[in-house]
Amino acid sequence: MSYARQFLDTYPGTINADAGVLAAAIDALSDCAQACIADTEADLSEQNLAEMVKCIRLCLDCTDVCTATMGIVSRQTEYDANVARPLLQACVAICKSCGDGCERHAPHHAHCRVCAEACRRCEHACRELLDALR
Amino acid sequence: MSYARQFLDTYPGTINADAGVLAAAIDALSDCAQACIADTEADLSEQNLAEMVKCIRLCLDCTDVCTATMGIVSRQTEYDANVARPLLQACVAICKSCGDGCERHAPHHAHCRVCAEACRRCEHACRELLDALR
Amino acid sequence: MSYARQFLDTYPGTINADAGVLAAAIDALSDCAQACIADTEADLSEQNLAEMVKCIRLCLDCTDVCTATMGIVSRQTEYDANVARPLLQACVAICKSCGDGCERHAPHHAHCRVCAEACRRCEHACRELLDALR
Amino acid sequence: MSYARQFLDTYPGTINADAGVLAAAIDALSDCAQACIADTEADLSEQNLAEMVKCIRLCLDCTDVCTATMGIVSRQTEYDANVARPLLQACVAICKSCGDGCERHAPHHAHCRVCAEACRRCEHACRELLDALR
Numbered sequence: 412m413s414y415a416r417q418f419l420d421t422y423p424g425t426i427n428a429d430a431g432v433l434a435a436a437i438d439a440l441s442d443c444a445q446a447c448i449a450d451t452e453a454d455l456s457e458q459n460l461a462e463m464v465k466c467i468r469l470c471l472d473c474t475d476v477c478t479a480t481m482g483i484v485s486r487q488t489e490y491d492a493n494v495a496r497p498l499l500q501a502c503v504a505i506c507k508s509c510g511d512g513c514e515r516h517a518p519h520h521a522h523c524r525v526c527a528e529a530c531r532r533c534e535h536a537c538r539e540l541l542d543a544l545r
Numbered sequence: 546m547s548y549a550r551q552f553l554d555t556y557p558g559t560i561n562a563d564a565g566v567l568a569a570a571i572d573a574l575s576d577c578a579q580a581c582i583a584d585t586e587a588d589l590s591e592q593n594l595a596e597m598v599k600c601i602r603l604c605l606d607c608t609d610v611c612t613a614t615m616g617i618v619s620r621q622t623e624y625d626a627n628v629a630r631p632l633l634q635a636c637v638a639i640c641k642s643c644g645d646g647c648e649r650h651a652p653h654h655a656h657c658r659v660c661a662e663a664c665r666r667c668e669h670a671c672r673e674l675l676d677a678l679r
Numbered sequence: 680m681s682y683a684r685q686f687l688d689t690y691p692g693t694i695n696a697d698a699g700v701l702a703a704a705i706d707a708l709s710d711c712a713q714a715c716i717a718d719t720e721a722d723l724s725e726q727n728l729a730e731m732v733k734c735i736r737l738c739l740d741c742t743d744v745c746t747a748t749m750g751i752v753s754r755q756t757e758y759d760a761n762v763a764r765p766l767l768q769a770c771v772a773i774c775k776s777c778g779d780g781c782e783r784h785a786p787h788h789a790h791c792r793v794c795a796e797a798c799r800r801c802e803h804a805c806r807e808l809l810d811a812l813r
Numbered sequence: 814m815s816y817a818r819q820f821l822d823t824y825p826g827t828i829n830a831d832a833g834v835l836a837a838a839i840d841a842l843s844d845c846a847q848a849c850i851a852d853t854e855a856d857l858s859e860q861n862l863a864e865m866v867k868c869i870r871l872c873l874d875c876t877d878v879c880t881a882t883m884g885i886v887s888r889q890t891e892y893d894a895n896v897a898r899p900l901l902q903a904c905v906a907i908c909k910s911c912g913d914g915c916e917r918h919a920p921h922h923a924h925c926r927v928c929a930e931a932c933r934r935c936e937h938a939c940r941e942l943l944d945a946l947r
């Protein structure tokens with residue numbers, strides 16, 4: 412069982428969504444941030460650097476938004492829809508763009524295929540959480 | 546002159562807003578993140594800890610959202626309104642809440658007054674940037 | 680297979696340690712940061728708040744150091760022992776302290792037991808990486 | 814007066830160094846992180862991208878280490894020399910490398926000159942804090 416799920420099962424506060432949906436989002440956000448950090452570094456190691464610049468910027472943006480979103484949705488007790496909802500919408504948008512950008516490089520760079528998968532999973536998990544949040 | 550303004554004046558890419566408004570937002574976001582980190586620590590040092598818990602959570606959320614927003618608005622070349630606008634809206638919302646929360650403690654805790662000022666300034670600068678962004 | 684291992688297996692740059700040891704460290708650092716964010720929030724939800732303050736501060740420190748260390752060891756191409764080694768030493772020290780602090784609360788708070796496990800695993804993985812790095 | 818100094822002057826906890834030296838370090842760490850984020854973006858906008866890759870990686874590392882160090886030295890009450898000292902040493906090392914790397918590009922790229930200044934100031938402020946910390 413993931414740490415996120417273990418924490419939600421032992422959390423003394425109130426959760427504003429189904430615990431399984433929330434844990435899946437926290438795990439996907441953490442994995443996506445980690446994948447984007449790794450893909451930025453791998454992109455910087457490629458020969459066709461000029462073609463990778465857009466992908467690098469998208470990965471940097473995706474790292475920042477996923478990291479912040481993981482923090483905000485982990486703190487459920489002062490949950491505020493006016494913060495969490497637009498943040499999750501920004502996160503869906505950057506995961507979509509970053510996933511699209513990485514997919515374009517996937518035929519030539521295996522690391523971009525791995526990053527695209529992490530972005531797709533995170534986009535999906537954040538959409539599910541947006542639907543599930545009260 | 547602040548570093549943010551010096552960078553925008555020497556930036557080889559394209560900026561999607563007035564440089565003065567953007568630099569003011571970057572500086573306010575950086576200052577607000579720093580203030581919220583410091584206020585979290587000061588809150589944890591107070592005697593009336595149970596009354597400070599909400600303020601601590603708001604400061605933690607505000608740190609995370611300001612840090613991510615600073616990164617996203619600093620990367621202007623792949624500017625995407627679908628990411629930047631909801632993120633700035635989330636940032637306005639948490640700066641408003643955190644500023645309100647800190648202001649309530651300002652009569653008794655001078656550090657909360659300082660944090661409230663940083664939050665108010667950041668909320669205002671993010672609203673201005675939302676209006677200025679193309 | 681974890682994302683970290685998939686990235687190292689497709690990384691076009693040079694790795695300065697055994698890929699398995701490095702991937703284990705990256706995964707443990709990411710999990711430990713996530714666990715400490717969750718435990719901070721759970722601690723703030725407890726009744727005996729005054730007794731939890733030290734644990735909260737250790738978790739905040741551990742989050743920050745693990746996050747930075749994950750970034751630095753993920754960027755292997757400009758690897759610099761003068762940066763990576765003291766950072767890993769700082770990370771071992773805070774994971775040890777935070778693990779000890781959480782273990783003390785483990786009999787009463789199940790979330791602290793989960794966090795202690797993540798800290799122990801991260802401390803161990805960082806020690807292994809320190810030994811493995813050239 | 815900077816926010817860092819205002820917070821230290823209203824901080825209810827114990828400080829383990831001269832308040833002026835500590836405030837100068839917190840301000841320099843915050844500014845250096847902000848400068849390195851901006852310089853990464855500016856570097857990615859340059860034509861001679863292959864020559865900028867090392868500078869980009871150093872700026873990414875410097876952002877991560879400065880951000881973590883700012884958090885750790887801001888939380889003075891559970892100050893632990895075994896964490897703070899190696900972290901500050903890692904920070905001095907990456908600020909030195911990043912400052913050197915940026916200075917090499919300063920004749921051609923004004924943004925690298927600005928970043929080099931922020932790195933030099935941060936390296937100096939962290940050395941002063943290392944000397945001042947009990």
